[in-house]
Amino acid sequence: MPAKPPSATDVSPLTLNRLCLYLRSLRRLEADGVSRISSQDLARRFNLSAAQIRKDLAQFGAFGIRGAGYDVSPLIERLDSILRLDRRHPVIVVGMGNLGSALACYLGFNHGSFEVVAGVDNDPGRVGREVGGFRIEHTDHLARVVRDSGAEIGVLAVPAKAAQQNYDLLVEAGIRGVLNFAPTRVQPVPEVPLKDVDLRIHLEELAYFLPPSDTDAGDAS
Amino acid sequence: MPAKPPSATDVSPLTLNRLCLYLRSLRRLEADGVSRISSQDLARRFNLSAAQIRKDLAQFGAFGIRGAGYDVSPLIERLDSILRLDRRHPVIVVGMGNLGSALACYLGFNHGSFEVVAGVDNDPGRVGREVGGFRIEHTDHLARVVRDSGAEIGVLAVPAKAAQQNYDLLVEAGIRGVLNFAPTRVQPVPEVPLKDVDLRIHLEELAYFLPPSDTDAGDAS
């Protein structure tokens, strides 16, 4: 009697992050023609932990075959379903500068789960330009564009000072979730989950691990 | 007898991440003219945990004033020093497409700690263009550009298939750390810390928290 499918609230962020990694690794294996793999093998190949893979997966049911391992394709399907990647998520990008344009390309191809279907900008110079498969619209028409495109997720790639305002606009337009790349915190409403992605923080974290530069004095007190 | 300054290896990633957030919050306060703040106040304003702020900071010494709180400016200086942000880190961007160009702008201004001093691309059409304060060079001259610019950190904003190769080139050119935005894992050498930043994973994680769409069947079995 296993398989107690947990709801969104009871999977830890750490586990969620790993599930995404597993899925990615499994897709690679599938592409390489591997049809079955043990947790140990998977761990070795992508430096993960075998016990943790099993624990993480077991949380959602018993997908493995004792003595054999996991069948790759069915497991991918299960993970897709768990992570809600088994259906299409239309995405709208708000702010089509360099970052927005790059995200429109990068985020689009994720095995069909995400599709960037619209983009808006408040710079008239950018409105009308064709990017990917859509035409950039003016931010003034955000609500209409969200409705017409059926966008479910909004990606904020606007300057910091415009982030909160555009989040609010997206919420009002009926968006279901928002990813914020602006370097500022946005105050969410409870109904529309928000994830802040801070590109700078990664640099700061990396700086901490930099070996001291040669010119640094060695204080050996 | 507190103040056991830990070395890079013994601060957990979670703590490191929070220290960056504290620093950011403190800078905001400083800009707003706040000169002293208690952990509780800081926690309230930026939804953090007061006890955790104190624990995190105490790890590096006793910076607070009992009964009063923390003096903002000196604390910023201490955090800058702990996070190695008290010196300039020259950055080179490899791959000056939309993403690279956006990163060159975004990452540059971080209170002077990071400065994007160079950018290379292997597309001759982009070589020679002026961006920010530098001229895009060809990737063929990466080693020279790294040397001449004194770049310490490399930012990879190239297609997935080119990531490993360019990491290796950066290492050979004497770079000290690398931030990889390409949607692929790069195998690092131990001497040159690498941080993979996966832009897609954030979307995947967000999708998990999306409220079920109205069209989803409610399986109430």
Place this chain on the structure above:
DNA sequence: AGATGTGAATGAGTTCACAGCT
């Protein structure tokens, strides 16, 4: 035999609560 699924053991991270300083 060989690998999963899982309780039990360990370890890491967070919160509590209060002594001690200002």
Place this chain on the structure above:
DNA sequence: AGCTGTGAACTCATTCACATCT
């Protein structure tokens, strides 16, 4: 009084180790 710094309690996460199944 008020708030820091910190051991102790607690919660969460990972690893171990093995019974269980193919």
